[in-house]
Amino acid sequence: MFTGIIQAKGRIKKIEKVGGDKRLLIDAAGLPLADLELGASIAINGVCLTAVEFIEQGFWADVSVETLTHTTLGDLLEGSSVNLEKSLTPSSSLGGHWVSGHVDGVGEVVERYEDARSWRFAIRSPEPFAKYIAQKGSICVDGTSLTVNAVNAAVFEINIIPHTMQQTLFGEYQVGSRVNLEVDVIARYLERMSTYINQ
DSSP: OBOSOOOEEEEEEEEEEETTEEEEEEEOTTSOOTTOOTTOEEEETTEEEEEEEEETTEEEEEEOHHHHHHSGGGGOOTTOEEEEEEOOOTTOOOOSOOBOSOOOEEEEEEEEEEETTEEEEEEEOOGGGGGGOOTTOEEEETTEEEEEEEEETTEEEEEEOHHHHHHSGGGGOOTTOEEEEEEOHHHHHHHHHHHHHTO
16 A cells, blocks of 8 residues: 655656566665665556566566556656656555555546646546545545546646655646546445445
8 A cells, every 4th residue: 555645756767678578776865765675565557566676776667568568668668757656655645545555447637727836737537536536535646546537537736845746756747648547446436335235
C-alpha cells in the first residue's frame, strides 16, 4: 500500500527487453533506499513494482506485458522522469489516501491553465471508471494523491499547488499527456457491496 505522497522524482536510466517483458533501471538518487530489501515494493508513476536488484542510487524492476499494456510504463523511454514512492511501513505518515499501486486505466490531460498561484488540470478518464470519480473525492494520478475539484462526465479537474508542480511530474504535463489513474479504493468496494445487497 501507498499514500500517494511522492517522495522523489527519478529517471529511467536503462530499459532492457526480456522476452516480451521489460526490465527498467531506475535512477532513484533522491529516494533513500538503504532501508529496503530485495522484493520491496516501490510505486513508479503510481504502478506498484518489485525491486529485483539494487545498485548505487537506483534499482532494477521487472515490468510484465500486462502492466505494459494497461499503464503508461510502456511509453517510458531512457531518460524519462518518473514519480517514486516507497510502500507504507507501520511508522509511515498517512498524508494522502490509501493507494494500492494497481492502476485502473490511463487518462489524458485535456486542459492545463494557471489559476492564481496554482495550476488547474482537466483530465479525461476511461469511460468505465468515470463513475468512481466524485467531486471532493480522492484520485491518484501517476502516483500522486489528489482531491477532485470538479467532474463533468468522464472529465475531472484537479488543482496543483506550486510545491506539487516542482516535486512531481505535473510540471512536465501538457495537453495530450497520458497519465496512470487509480480511483479511490473505497468507491470500488462500495459498488461491489451494493451489487450483492441489491441481488
